Amino acid sequence: MTLTVAISCNSNNKKPVDNSQPIAESLGDEGFDIIKQNCIQCHANNNTFTKMIAPPLAAVKEHYLENVDNEVDFVKNMSDFLVSPNIMNSRMPNAVEKFGIMPTLGYDRNQYEAIARYIYNAELEKPDWLEKHEAESKSNMIKNSDPSNIDFLKEGKNIALSTKSILGKNLLNAIQTKGTPSALEFCNTRAIPLTDSMAVALNANIKRVSDKNRNPNNAANEEELKYIAKVKTEVANGENPSPKAIESGDKVIAYYPIMTNKMCLQCHGNTNDDISVETQSSIKKLYPHDLATGYKENELRGIWVVTMDRKE
Ligand code: HEC
């Protein structure tokens, strides 16, 4: 069923693509880097029989091309959705019905615009677009990298966001195939390996903690609670919560907020209506001291804590 939708959407409205320039140089790499790290996990172009978690990116592109004839509108429509994924902004209501709404990812609008511009201009229709650009982008990275000049706040964010996207993929997949009560064990980062080259180079370590933790191992320490309090104040004042990095011996520790969206409420929302009776009883069994319920959308659920080596 999904497959048919994706394929039929693929076949119309092909946009002529200018092949004369390599994509990496003409577009800049920020959009591509994010897509590779954080979109492809769910939006893979898989024509195998493995379970689909989301429509392939090429199918998404075709849908967004259906009602626009220029890059500016394309970028605007897609960024509107990515900043705030909800059914009102959706151009693919059938996909929302089939897969559940896409989780919010936590980039800023400029980054979403870079991603959308990349999607508009890239040849996603070609099966090897990812591999091709990856090779180009890697050689650029090696050329441009300067170890004395690492932006830890940015690298930590990349690590947190790509962990988040793998977590989101596992969670959506489990909810779709097993149902929410059995998906509980998939909201857990401990099994997610950090394989990204920068994460390995920085000897990075990541965890999630909360002031209202479900797993007793995820309780925030004093320093983390200070950051949580700061973010809560920012959110209450209507500001964008900001990340923070501190130096600690030969390490840098970076903190990033984790906000709730609608998807989270089936396990972290109100016990009277959001969380089903079955899910509640599984939670009680696994986590007798659970504190992580009663959340609404767009609240601070916890934080990412990324620890990185300071030496190059
Ligand atoms: C955790 C899995 C997951 C990740 C990661 C993910 N998506 Fe999605 N995305 C989905 C699902 C599921 C849908 C289909 C449901 C929907 O439309 O919301 C979707 C739909 C979309 C849509 C169509 C939305 C609509 O309904 O109009 C766009 C555009 C999109 N994704 C872009 C992206 C981009 C760009 C990234 C990376 C920055 C990304 N996605 C990362 C799961 C994911």
Ligand code: HEC
């Ligand atoms: C299927 C149920 C389920 C869903 C959906 C879910 N969670 Fe969880 N969440 C859990 C469970 C179970 C744990 C405890 C995991 C562990 O043992 O480490 C948890 C733990 C966490 C933690 C670590 C701190 C703590 O309380 O132990 C954070 C942060 C978190 N979830 C955020 C989210 C966010 C944000 C969403 C939505 C994007 C979400 N969760 C969706 C079940 C869920």
